[in-house]
Amino acid sequence: MTIPVAMTVNGKPASGKVEARTLLVQFLREHLGMTGTHVGCDTSQCGACVVHVDGRSVKSCTMLAVQAEGAKVITIEGLAESAEKLHPMQEAFRENHALQCGFCTPGMVMSAIDMVKRHNYQLDEATVRRELEGNLCRCTGYHNIVKAILAAAPAMKSAGV
Amino acid sequence: MYDFHYHRPKTLADAANLLKGKDEARPMSGGMTLIPTLKQRLARPSDVVDLGGIKELAGIKVEGNNVVIGGMTRHADVASSADVKGAIPALAYLAGHIGDPQVRNRGTIGGSIANNDPAADYPGAVVALNATVTTNTGRHTADNFFKGLFETALSDGELVTSVSFPKAEKAAYMKFPNPASRYAMVGVFVAKTAGGVRVAVTGAGPCVFRVKAMEDALAKNFSSDAVKDIKIPADGLNSDIHASAEYRAHLVNVMARRAVDAANK
Structure with missing residues (x-):
């Protein structure tokens, strides 16, 4: 069963159809192709997958994509002003x-x-x-x-x- | 993870309706235990009812002599709350030492106590402060709420709406964290309130428990000296790769003394 999901990722609207069990990190990496967010341990320990959801750091491997419905998500790709000017x-x-x-x-x-x-x-x-x-x-x-x-x-x- | 039907109700009544009559439906608050459990295929719920959309469940308020914390209030918000820090600093300290910052940004008090992990921190505070757990169907006293390993007095479909903590005259929580997970290998919450002195131990046994001998000794003399010779039997305590039952029994005394000293500061 797929569910439509829509959120803002790095200031731009992002949407797709996911399964209920799709993790936020899978949505970012596999649906949006934003592979800057990494999966390290996949057991909520290592923090390689940390992104910001509505201004708070969270482990995106321990959150469902559908839980981010309507949220503002910032990933590592959204930090630098330009290729020349890093955060x-x-x-x-x-x-x-x-x-x-x-x-x-x-x-x-x-x-x-x-x-x-x-x-x-x-x-x-x-x-x-x-x-x-x-x-x-x-x-x-x-x-x-x-x-x-x-x-x-x-x-x-x-x-x- | 097996797939499931996902629901995000906006009201408590809708959440209760979604859970009613579905044996395999599970509520989800912060998801910090449920999602890892699902990922390991240790659970296969038919439906997951996400409580994250129910605004009335989150928030902290002071009501008379009590601090009332909504079931969906995140650990990070309890840790940084001026109201909690002012009324019961030990509770803010406890919340600020659960897991790691990212876990504290998602995990909730209602989820923690409903799950009743033997190594969770919050059950220690609920029992030591003699808090009252309010649900969508009634109220539970702290002593009646935690029943055993991952077991509580909650019936199917019953959801924690808030936890009311009486202000403490003196209170402190000290834990010996597992260095990897930050779960309590042993955590001791000591509280002196209008209702008397309570000592609650988490992490050591299958479920949070009180140490009557320490409570009696501290009621007479609230100092770490009063509990230094009170030994806890190792029988029935947890024994695993992290610590033997004997080691945990020893740690209960050490953490209790540290907690009393901290409460007296």
């Missing part, structure tokens, strides 16, 4: 070499942006590490990811994003 969080990840294989990076960046906003652009290292509980990285040891997020917080504030 301050993406720029900070690049500057601080906050990735190695890069698989966890989209989810890390999406969680990090939500984290910075929830803490009103003011973070310390302990908070960043605690807030990263829902995102696993198996390469970096997290050190440069933490550095990047701490650097991005003031950059986001001054950029007004």
Whole structure:
């Protein structure tokens, strides 16, 4: 049985027909072809699939596409202003070499942006590490990811994003 | 995941009607347990009734001496609520330590207590604070609500609409989290309210339980010294790859002392 679903993805209307059991991440990747959002563990642990739904970071592998009906979804593809101008969080990840294989990076960046906003652009290292509980990285040891997020917080504030 | 019929009612009455008479229909609140369960094909509901569209179920309000939290209120909203932080800071702390930020953005209090996972955090708060669970058909006292492993007093089609927590004079929650899942290997909620002192333990046994000996000792002397020699028998406690029953029994005492110290700060 298919169900029509419509939402806004990165500011543009997106719709399709899905099964009730279609996950949001499957809708993004397989229906819309937006493969920036990754599936890592598929068991709600790793956070590679994090996107924003109505302004909140969520694991898109643990949400049905139909639950996002009418919602505003932001994925990693929706962050950069242009190919030349990255979002301050993406720029900070690049500057601080906050990735190695890069698989966890989209989810890390999406969680990090939500984290910075929830803490009103003011973070310390302990908070960043605690807030990263829902995102696993198996390469970096997290050190440069933490550095990047701490650097991005003031950059986001001054950029007004 | 097996496919199912999906419903997103706008009112509680519609949700109850959709669940009525369908043995294999399941309500879904945050989905943080149900969706992983469905993905592993451990459940095969005919219908999933998503409570996410029912506006009346979410929200926090202070009513006299109680903080009333709607069943569909997300953990993140309880953790950041000025009302909860003001009245029962231990409850905000508990909500802020469930799972991870993304889980807290979806998971709900109603879903958590209706599921009654033995390692869930909220049952500890509900029992220690002697909260009242309101549903679409009635009310349950905390002591009567949690019945056993994943079992509650809820009947088929009965939905948690709100949980009312009396304000506490002193309260604290301390848990020893599983380092991977952040579920409580052992969590102890200690509360001193107008109704007396209660100590509720989650994670250690098949279901949340109270420790009467600790409650009696703390009623006389609300200090960690009062409970330091009270041992919990390991019989019947959970034993798994994460911790033996003996280790959990030991942790109950450690977490209880830490909770009392935190409540006294």
